[in-house]
Every structure is written in structure tokens, then in C-alpha cells.
Amino acid sequence: xxxxxxEPCIGTKDRSCVEVCPVDCFYDYASEDLNKKVEKEPAMAGxxxxxxxxxxxxxxxGACEPECPVEAIFEDDDVPExxxxxxxxxxxxxxxxxxxxxxxxxxxxxG
Ligand code: SF4
Ligand code: SF4
Numbered sequence: 001x002x003x004x005x006x007e008p009c010i011g012t013k014d015r016s017c018v019e020v021c022p023v024d025c026f027y028d029y030a031s032e033d034l035n036k037k038v039e040k041e042p043a044m045a046g047x048x049x050x051x052x053x054x055x056x057x058x059x060x061x062g063a064c065e066p067e068c069p070v071e072a073i074f075e076d077d078d079v080p081e082x083x084x085x086x087x088x089x090x091x092x093x094x095x096x097x098x099x100x101x102x103x104x105x106x107x108x109x110x111g
Contacts (some may be wrong), residue, residue: 001077003064004090006083008072009050011040017051017064017073019109025057026064028105034084051107054094091108 005017005026018026035042042048050073053064065073075078076087081104097105 001060002058002090003053003060003062004074004079004087005051005053006072006074006079006086007038007050008070009068010034012043012070012072012103013047013050014043014069015107016066016069018068018071018107020063020067021109022061022063023057023059024106024108025054025059025094026051026107027097027102028107030105031091035058047092052090052093054102055091056095 001088015026018024022110029052030047034049053073060075067073070105074083081089094102104106
């Protein structure tokens with residue numbers, strides 16, 4: 001079981017979620033293609049893409065879900081039908097990062 005970041009993060013990406021995550025399992029996926037796909041510009045110039053949650057690191061505490069201003073975070077069993085592809089995307093991107101890439105893309109409240 002894990003939580004998943006879905007489409008509304010794209011174009012928002014304000015990182016409120018990372019402030020409360022006790023295990024720092026959010027990672028940056030800085031994909032310009034995602035913004036093109038949903039036709040949304042980044043809220044902060046140049047800050048393309050979205051955050052993803054590493055499914056093997058998430059402890060399923062639920063702390064992040066109410067913090068997201070655009071309701072982009074769901075339990076994996078509860079992802080709305082139109083966004084189910086994001087469950088796989090969170091896993092594929094985070095599990096595909098090498099150790100160096102994980103370190104480089106980890107997003108924490110410490111910076
Ligand atoms: S709080 Fe929501 S919109 Fe902001 S970075 Fe986290 S998942 Fe994305
Ligand atoms: S459910 Fe808890 S551990 Fe998982 S991403 Fe959210 S805050 Fe982090």
C-alpha cells in the first residue's frame with residue numbers, strides 16, 4: 001500500500017506535502033512533457049512536472065493527503081479512474097532512479 005500523486009500536481013507542485021512526510025519519500029519528476037500533456041504552465045517558472053511518491057518508502061501514514069491544495073494525493077486503492085495511470089507513473093519514475101538520482105531528486109522540507 002502506498003499513496004500516489006496524480007495529475008493535479010502538474011502546474012501546482014507547491015511542495016506542501018513534503019513538509020509533513022516523515023520519511024522523505026517524495027521525488028521530483030521534472031518533465032516538461034507532463035505540462036504539455038495537460039496544457040498547464042508551471043506555477044513557478046521553469047519548475048516543470050510533478051512530484052512522485054516512492055511506493056517502497058511510503059509508510060502509508062496519510063499525513064500528506066490533506067495538505068495538498070489541489071487534492072492530487074490519493075491512496076493507491078482510491079485513485080480516481082481518470083488518473084489510474086499515475087499509480088504506475090509514481091512507481092516507474094521513483095523505482096527507475098539510480099541511488100544517485102534518488103539523492104538528487106529527493107524533495108524534503110529541508111530543501
Ligand atoms: S502538495 Fe500536492 S500539488 Fe503540492 S507538490 Fe505535493 S502533491 Fe503536488
Ligand atoms: S502517506 Fe505518509 S509516508 Fe507516504 S508520502 Fe504521504 S506523508 Fe509520506
